[in-house]
Amino acid sequence: MQPGRPPWERGSRQLHIRAGIPYVRMPTRFRKVRKRRGSRTYGWGQIGQHRKHGAKGGRGNAGKHKHKWTYVIKYEPDHFGEKGFVPPTRRELREINLTELSAIAERLSRDPNAPRDEEGRLVVDLRGPEPVKLIGSGVLHVSGLKVIADSW
Numbered sequence: 001m002q003p004g005r006p007p008w009e010r011g012s013r014q015l016h017i018r019a020g021i022p023y024v025r026m027p028t029r030f031r032k033v034r035k036r037r038g039s040r041t042y043g044w045g046q047i048g049q050h051r052k053h054g055a056k057g058g059r060g061n062a063g064k065h066k067h068k069w070t071y072v073i074k075y076e077p078d079h080f081g082e083k084g085f086v087p088p089t090r091r092e093l094r095e096i097n098l099t100e101l102s103a104i105a106e107r108l109s110r111d112p113n114a115p116r117d118e119e120g121r122l123v124v125d126l127r128g129p130e131p132v133k134l135i136g137s138g139v140l141h142v143s144g145l146k147v148i149a150d151s152w
Helices: 032-036 069-075 098-111
Strands: 015-018 021-024 095-096 121-125 131-136 145-148
Touching: 095 098, 098 121, 098 145
Parallel strands: 095 131, 121 145
Antiparallel strands: 015 021
């Protein structure tokens, strides 16, 4: 190219004007890829370079039990296999014995609006936001109760 002349006068390039600013559109025949046609690797070295994910042996964890096994042995020895156990989640139960149930029932029996079933028995419902287990220790001083609980 001739350095002293403006771009639109160099060779067969045409001047284009967009928004009042002259510019030269690069013709396709001057692009570097035209020079590299037929060279098989287009300047990326040995055959097989500059490809997608086949060049690195797959994406992510692909091949860790096959062709990337030596990498796993060296850098991630704990990648495969079991690593102990996770203890099961346990429900925390609040425990109420018969003596506490007796106190609740006596308090409810004094209330005229306390819930009762069809036979007139006092209904003590221990279910609520936190689960309750009724255990058999203690003494029950009230008779004729209907008890509803999450666990016995």
